[in-house]
Amino acid sequence: MSAPTARPSAFAKRAGDAVCRASAFLTRLRRARLFHPAGRSFAGEVTIWGTSGPPTGVAFLDEPGRYPATIRLSKGTSTPGSWPDVLGLAVRVHTDGPRPVDLLVSSSGARPVLRAVALPRRRFAGTYSTIVPLRADRGRRLWLAALADPDSIDLGRSLAEVAAATRTEEPRLVLATASAVGPWRPFGQVSIGTQLSARQDAALAFDPIGNLPTGLRAVGAMAWLRGQSYRGSRRARGVEAQSGGSIGVTV
Template identity: 75%
Template sequence: MTVTPPPSRPAGRAATAVERASTALGRLRHGRVLHPAGRSFVGETVIWGTPGPPTGVALLDDPGRYRTTVRLSKGTPTPGSWPDVLGLALRLHHDGGRPFDLLVSSSGAAPVLRNLPLPRRRFSGTYSTITCYRAGRRRLWLAALADPDSADLGRSLATVAAATRADTPRLVLAVASAVGPWRLVGQVSVGAQLSAREDAALAFDPARNLPPELRMAGPLAWLRDQTYRGSRRARGATAQSGGSTAATV
């Protein structure tokens, strides 16, 4: 068993400072620190399985079907359809177990761009994890890609909501190494919109709500963890708040 050493005092003080700053900002905003403007939806994720060599993550390698809570958001947010770093948050529910929270941001599809959050106008496009994961010795990036046969999500949160009322938009899930091509592993369908109250109650934890084989890695993982902790604390939310009622099935 691998034992993680406790953080050093400077690291501990830095973590406390980041969390406190995020908490203060969240209380000032009366809401989320990151991606405050968004819409949440009922969804479903179908995993087809990993083509080619397995990743070592059972949730990606083995076919399955998961009820899902989906949130699409703007990072800043900029007005209307102005360019912004767009966000997609997925909570894959496990009956009786910890969910999988996958948070991805608008980015490029090419290897040199999948590490960078890129502003764009349209909600249909490439979203990647930016920060990589570790699965054993492997480094993995996860992404949600545009489905060319799906209804378009448009350029604003209003058009996203309208698309779900008229159709069932879809995104394709994919996995890749640092330099390898995306391998398609599944599909997310976006259904009925949740209420504003349900959206406000949702709180994601991308660092801890993970399959047992995965862990976040990279220089931004620590900062992301502390920022989300502070944001949840400001709202009085926990790592699994929201998205667990019958409305999300």
């Protein structure tokens, strides 16, 4: 028999509600997403090959599969054109389960120390990391990442160039996982297809905490803060954690 889920304390609930309200206020103030307001969304596909070497214990990472997906590439602070910014990649994987899988990663370094740091850059092809580690059921910490595919068309240096790249080819990024100090181990790829409309992009909402693959948990203060902030931003936009996403088009 599994242990009962611990309920948050009254203080934690009040603190969470306060962060949620503040995030909702800021979202209404800027009239856009609180995080990564400028972006482009696409229909696409995620192919899972499975991890090489020892399994992670997370079925989504270890077991081969092929899923329709919705992909969003974005700029964290909406700098103009090709100016440097913390770039974001959000992938909604439409699985057969009761909820989708949302993978959100930010531009970072590839080396162990730098994979935990969000780094501004110009080009959309490069390393994106979860920044904070995720905890698997076995207790081990894992980072997830999307890495540049050397055989793929370049995504360019602006959102306009990203969109242009998808009109001629199907850009790809490699999905990978790693421990705190180990090398990246590829387990799949993201293929980026047809661009979605501005209305579809505006309706799309992600949950980087509640929509993780089964067997992975976001833990720690940063994960808590992120979860409450996203909740407030979604509330102000009038969307739910499962809102948006096209499963009608794959590449």
